[in-house]
Structure formats: structure tokens, C-alpha cells
Amino acid sequence: MPQPANDRTTIAAISTPPGAGGIGIIRISGPQALTMMQQVFRPADRHCSYTSHRLYYGKIVEPSSERFLDEVLAVYMAAPRTYTREDVVEIHAHGGHLVLQSILELLLAGGAHLAQPGEFTKRAFLNGRIDLTRAEAVIDILSARTRKGVDLALEQMSGTLYRCVDAMRTSLVRLRALLEVAIDFPEEDVEIIDRPALLEQLEDDVLQPLHSLITSSTQGRLLREGALVVIVGLPNVGKSSLLNTLLQQERALVTPVPGTTRDTIEEYVDIGGLPIKLVDTAGIRDDAGEIERLGIERARNSINRSDLVLFVIDGSRELTVEDRNLFQAVCHKPLLTVINKSDLPQRLDRDSETTICDNGLTISALNHDGLAALKQQIFERITGGREQWQEEGCAPNLRQDIALQQAQRSLLLVRQGLEDGVSNDLIAIDLLDGLNHLGEIVGETTTEDMLDVIFNQFCLGK
Template sequence: MQQSTSLNPTTIAAIATPPGAGGIGIIRISGPESLAVLKQIFTPTSSSCLFTTHTLYHGKVTLPSDGKILDEVMAVYMQAPRTYTREDVVEIHCHGSYLVLQNVLELLLTYNVHLAEPGEFTKRAFLNGRIDLTRAEAVIDILAAKTRKGVDIAQEQLDGALYRRVNAIRMALAGMRARIEVAIDFPDEDIEIIDTESFLQTLEEDVIAPISGLLECADEGRIFREGVSVVIVGRPNVGKSSLLNALLQEERALVTEIPGTTRDSIEEYLDVMGMPVRIIDTAGIRKNTDMVEELGIKRARQLINKADIVFFMVDGSVELEPADRELFATVSDKKVLILANKMDLVSDKEAVFRADFPETIPILPISAKEQQGID
């Protein structure tokens, strides 16, 4: 029998599927005692079960003390090193009830099996040499991706796209280092070991340029991975919540004619051409509020400070108020798009408020209620 290549002497287990009810829930075990523990708690339906690697077997998980059945399951043993962690791995496929999964997991932990820490299976895969660090990070990105584009980028990284680019740079540096060491070790040789011009050209083409390319892609990758934060800011009753509902195509926020209806921030994600956009509806900012609304306004100001982009909304159907100008002054140092809302009530949409704001800041006439100008 081929032995596990694990560097970890302990056996770990955890629920591998997301919380909540479902058809199937999976418990994963990894480590040298995986198969032995499975044999202790699993009673196969077939008497000829040999626990052949990578083969599913039907049976029941039972309490060894009294034979009580915890669940009817499918179990599979996967022998190292042909596993995710390069250790012996067992998966128990239970019914997708959290209580059932928890009962089976608690039983496993009575057999000197340790509860896995978050990310520990992937950590072991990295430590045991199955994946490199770029692929380990890609696994996290796949799990956290909020758009299909984000998943595609993470899948490319998991397939080794980033590793190959980094490895090419590493190999180029290793070759250059070898040439320098030869030149140092044999300084008295008549031949010129290093052609300075050729060496510098190699450095530029094989190291500096590829690194520059990676750095240029880093911000784009971060945006598709983490998304951008957009905060909708404005006085009460200018239509912020109506805009959020229109963008989401659902009644996510309450909309009334009473100022101060939104007292806390409401956050949702939108998929905009593959980019996750975290859009936040904030409490209308005004003076002379009650304590609860004041807390919402304080939180709104904190979110503004952290925002990548600010949608500054004004009521385009009335004259700009001093409160609008005061509020705009607090966000003018951010990337701002001015949204002149309620333009379905205005005839001259082009001239609205243009003289009230800097020429460099765009103004977009919209009607959140009629869903005009928000495509």
C-alpha cells in the first residue's frame, strides 16, 4: 500500500458544504487515520466492501456504543497521494441537514480527529506540494467570487496562469544569477563571460517588462476580485432608495415621502460587466435629527470615507438647496458622479445644475421612479 506523503501527523475533519438545508452535505477527513476512523463508524451495505480507493460505498454511520443510526450515507476513501491534500482523504456524503452533519462530525472528533481550521485542507495541499501559493490563493478567490468573471479569472489562476508567468521570471533570474556567479568565480578568464549590453537587454525583456505587466494587471484583478464600493449620498427624500431598488430590480429599500425613512445603510452587490459593484444606500444627511437617525448619518459619513465612487444625488425638479452644497463639499475630494433625479418632472434636462458644480464632474439626469437614464 502506498503511504501518505503528508507532513502532518494529525487527522482533521470538517463539514465541507455550506450551511443550510440541502440534498447532500459532505464531511471531509484528511490525514493518516482517515480510513481507520471510517471503518469504526461506517457500516457498508455490501459485505464485500473493500474500501477500494476513489470508490463510493453505500451504508450507514452508526454509534459504535449502541448501534444507533446517525444517517444513511455514501462514503469514499481516497488514497494518498491522488487526493486534494496528498494525504489519505475520506468523504462522507450525508443528507444535507445541519443537525445530521453536526452529529456525524461530533462522532468523528471522539476518535482523536481534530476539527479543521478555516482553509486547513488547502493549507495542507500547499504544504504537501500539490499546489503552489498562487493556486492556493486562487481557491480562496473562487470561493469568494461574486461574479462569473471573477470565477473565470480565479479558475485561470488555479490552472496555473499566474504561476507560469511568475515562474518564467524566476527562471530568467536564476539563469542571470548563474552567469554572474561564473563571472565572479573565474575573473581571470580571457573570454568575456558576461556581455553587459546583452545582459541588460535580457534583464529588461525577461524580468522588468514581465513584472511591470503583472503590476499593471494587479489593480484590474483586485477590482474583479474585491469589487468597487459605490455609496449613494444625498439629502433625505431625493430618491436614493428608489435608485437602489431600480438598480436591483426589486423593492430592497422602503420608499416613502417621509424624510429619514432610511436610517441605516443598505448594501447589495451588482454584477456590472463582470465587475462586482457593492452599492450602498445611506441615510439622508441632514441636521436636527433624532438620536437613531443621527447614528445612521454617522455611519453614512464613515462609508463615504471608504467609498471608491460616490453617487451624489440631488432633486432635479427643484432649486439646489444650501444643504446640497454643504454636503457636496464633504464629498468633492472623492470620485463623484452627480445624479440629478426626478428629471421626469423637468423639461430642460441639459442645463440642470451645470453652473452649480465644477465642469470636471459629470452630471447624469435620471428618474429612479421611472427607471430612466440608469441603464
């Protein structure tokens, strides 16, 4: 079980993103939070009592000279009703970097320690305010690229995954208690435990929900990390036009000159709630110049990493040998043929080009025709054709998924042991191993090194 945070250290950091803004926030947490605020904050009402969770108007000054730095609002929040369960102060200043940095330097000079990445949330976890699944949900909220990604993170923050795991752990604790009784009284003539009943409980309460969580981890990965979709084709088939149309902005230059795109262009787009990284590649051809060849090499690297290739061809002309060669070079990847320029007279003979054109989608990137069908096809190819995604929000991340799979392996050994009549003490070892892996998910048995890895993903001030 993680130990409470060090209650003798007070930390401070700028909690708003770098850059100019209307408001910038500096957060302080620890036993000296209020004292440190009082060193630099001069309230308009000099007789204020600093009631918890109430904003006070005043100014920030340099303590030694009373030099004025900024006009601010400050709030003191007394433990334990705070984010970290420690005394917390927030100073709401103007959002210029120099102003915020100057205030932070005053606090550090007054004895505060600069917070490490994620240290505020780590203290919230160590002090028992949130479990590890909720802490990781904070990262997901900050990094989400789509509304569905935010919704998933909010579900995790509300405790959905924690409750699923906690229910399984509770059931395993009951099973373990029965096994321990049987181990302690081996001389009893009557069998203490009902193995068929234990098998049923293990299957219904643990193994089935465990399998569901592991299955849903793919959904979670896609919503958190997105998928890489690479647009490939010969020069001037309309790759950049397709990128601009999907993004609904002029991101790539479009000209009739072959080789305009000489490097990969990457942008995210929301397709059905999935964050899709679209990559527009340089047109791959043999007679490219030196700079263009470098872009083509990057295009090939992107293709090798892709989750889906959009192979774009020009429907207003017949396929060439170069088209066919390029198709052979990329067809080892999941691929969707996109027949562009339906707004022009069509010369492509789809019936004689079934290898490339079979199941291909006809669109006009210029007129936006067929784009809805294309987005639907991209979504279905990426998700494996799932008609709907589960809505309960239990979608483990990679770390959690690994722990779930390790727990599953141990608990399948428990099931096998119960079926084969293995001794209770050996079954109990596997059961405890499964419990420990589930404990890693919520932070009950997580090592300090793993905690450092998790919280180092945070930005400063969170």
C-alpha cells in the same frame, strides 16, 4: 521550500456550509482516513473492498452500540490521487447540522483531529499538489461575488500566474549562473559575461512582464474586493429608489416622508463584472432628529471610505442652498452627479448650475430610464476609464503585488549595476534578493508565519 505535511495526523471537518441542506459532506484526510471511516460506516454490501474513488451506500452507526445515525454515501480516495495527496474519505450525509455534527464527533472520538481553517488546502500545498498561487485562488473562488471574479480565480487555479512567475524565475536563475561563473573566475583576462546581452534578457524576460503583473494588480483588487459606491443626497431626492433600481429588488423603504432612511443600507451589485458595494445613506440635513443624526454620521463615514460618490439631486425642482452645501461637503471624493426624476416636469436650470450639473447624468429611478448609462459611468469611473480589461487572468492579489514590487526594486538595482559596471558579486546579491521575492509568490521561500496568515482565511473543511 515548504516541508511536507505531517503524515501521522488524520484530520476531519464538515466541508459544507452551516445550515440545512439536501447533502452535507464530512471530509477526512490522513493515513488513518479509511480505518476511521470503517469504524463508523456500515456498507450495504458487507463484502465490499473499498475500491478507490468509488461511492458506497450504507449507514453511519455509533461503534459502541451500533445505534443508527444516518443513511449515507461514502467514498475512499487513495493517495496520491486526492486533493491533499493523502488518503481522503468523504461521507455524504443528509445536510442537517445536528446529523453532520454527530458524525464528526464520532470521528473525533475515534482519533481524528479537528481540521484547522484551510488545513486541507494547506496540506495540498505542503505535499506539492498545488503552489501557493493556486491555493490562494481557492480562497478567491469561495469569496467571488461576480462571474468575472470566478473566472479570474479559475485562471489562477489553472496556473496562469504561476507560469508567469516561474518563467521570470527561470530566466533569473540562468542570469545568476552566468554571474556565479564570472565571480568564480575573476582572474580571466577575457570578460566572461556579455553585459549588454544580460541587460536585454533581464528587460525582455523579467522586467517587462513584472511591470505588467504589477499594473494588473489593480484589476485583481477590484475583481476580488470590489468598490464602495455611496449614494448621497438630501432627503426625498430618490436615493433609496435608485438603490432598489440598481439592485432590481425592493431593498430600501421608499416613502414621501423625509428621513425614511435612518441608517446606511449596504448591498452588492454586479456592474460590468465588478462587485460594487452600494451604500444608501440617510438624507443629510440640518433639522434631523437624534436617531436620524446617528444615520447621518454613518453616512459621512461611508463617504470618507468611498471609491465613488453618486450625488443625487431632484431634477423636478431648483437646487437649494442645502444641495450646494452638501455638494461642497462631498466633492473632495470622486463624484458623479445623478439628476433624478426625469419622469417629472423639469425645473432644474442646468446651465446656471454647471459646477454641480456638469457631466451629470439624467435618470428616472422610477421608470429605470438612463440606468444603463449610469452603470457604464460607474464602471468607467471605478476602473479609471479602461476600455477593456486584460483577459489572460494574471492579476496578483495584495500579498503577491507587494512581493512583485519588492522583486522589481531589487531587479532594477541589478539593471543599474549592469549598466554602471558594478562588480558581479554585488549584482548577484540583488539578483538573489529578487529571486527570493518571486519565490514568495509561489511559496518557494514563504515563511511559516505567512502561510498561517494565508490559510487562516479559509473556512473550516477546505
